[in-house]
Amino acid sequence: MVNQQALATTAQHLSKDAEFESLVLRYQNSVYNIALRMSGNPDEAQDLAQEAFVRAYRSFDSYRRGTSFDKWLYRIVTNLYIDEVRKRRRKPYVESLDEPITMSGGNEVDREIADLSHSPEMVYDREHLDICIQSALAELPPEFRMAVILCDIEGFSYEEIAQIMGTSIGTVRSRIHRGRRGLRERIAPCFPARSGEVRPT
Amino acid sequence: MTCNMTQRLISAYVDRELSEDERARVRQHLALCAECMVVYEATIEVKTALGSMAPSPCPECLWEGVRSRIAALPFQAEPERTRLGPLRAVWSFARLVVPAAVAGTIVAIPLVHMIFGISLFGPAGTRQQPISSSTPPRLVISAPASGESGVARYSMTRGVASGQTASMSSSSGLFGLDTTARHSDRGDEYSSSPDEQLNLLLRRMQDSSVTYTWIGGSTHE
Secondary structure, eight states: OHHHHHHHHHHHHHHHHHHHHHHHHHHHHHHHHHHHHHHOOHHHHHHHHHHHHHHHHHTGGGSOBTBOHHHHHHHHHHHIIIIIIHHHTOOOOOOOSSSOEEOTTSOEEOOOOOOGGGOGGGGGOHHHHHHHHHHHHHTSOHHHHHHHIIIIISOOOHHHHHHHHTSOHHHHHHHHHHHHHHHHHHHGGGSTTTTTTSOOO | OOHHHHHHHHHHHHTTOSOHHHHHHHHHHHHHOHHHHHHHHHHHHHHHHHHTSOOOOOOTHHHHHHHHHHHHSOOOOHHHHHHHTHHHHHHHHHHHHHHHHHHHHHHHHHHHHHHHOOOOOOSSOOOOOOOOTTSOOEEEEEOOOTTOOOOEEEEEEOSSOTTOEEEEEEEEESSSSSOOOEEETTEEEEEOOHHHHHHHHHHHTOOTTOEEEEEESOOOO
16 A cells, blocks of 8 residues: 555556656757856856756746746746855856967967957857956856846746746836946947947946 | 936847837947947847857767656655555555554553553554554566567565556557557556666666566577
């Protein structure tokens, strides 16, 4: 009797595993992307995403089927990052722009760094712009950064962000406002045509 | 509306998260204020820049890492605990209390004997020991030969007490996505292809506290 129920539980675990796997495969890209934008470091993003999924697995029984899995998952990512990773105070990953690149043959090649403020065509260089934005993001407090990422990269509404972050809509509005204000000043140099135009408010 | 108030609302204005009233007031102010207009344009620029960041696909190994970490988690007995309710509660209580009571009695008997001169030992003096909880669960699997269709069976025995076995037969989709379970008197029955199921089952059973024994069928590795 006792063990029969244990076996039924085992069966539930196994079907739970299959369901969980399909959900992980569906959401792993966006979880990783959020983690990458939050941490700025691919290795840390991978650790963070994996830890989030393991936590999600552990509390998968408490997740109510039919509710939005992604919001539930992003909430885990948010809590994980803000509560734990911040405590470690790791340095954000920033790629050096002036260190020579070591080629496969061992030779070093100097990077040719364009002066962004004098070459408007570089504005459209996706890679440089992304690095610039990522550095700007890294300087924001984690709560502001997460709110802005969820809004501008993941496209969630304020109400959804409030659910994910466990705060009020007013707090979300304030975090996005302050986050973007911080970004405006830091991203401005990435856009040479506009640099100097925006005054701190 | 002041510039300060307007600029506080610009982000929400850009995101269309303002009430109609607030929206109208911001729009009105922007039409007249060049400084706020610059902030408005810069805010759109930030939003656009973030939205156009190239998405980074997650590494191939991400799910593999999750899978191996999940597999390394101890085989979960907790749901069993909650499901078994009163039985488990009694057992947990007994498991804690019985050894303590035995120890207490062992200490008390000579003391009572010494102080009051009363012999508390009966003629037999036997005491039943609680079933060892450290005995690993034992899983017995029987399965049809690889590639063949049929019914896979396994049973699990926990503890040393006999008669506490239960079996469950499985036959398709038990470990797949489309799980359908039928309940029968003997236990839960599932239809399935045994090969894949047993491989998955074994993966889950790689917990060191579980031993398995084959009682039939082919070897699944």
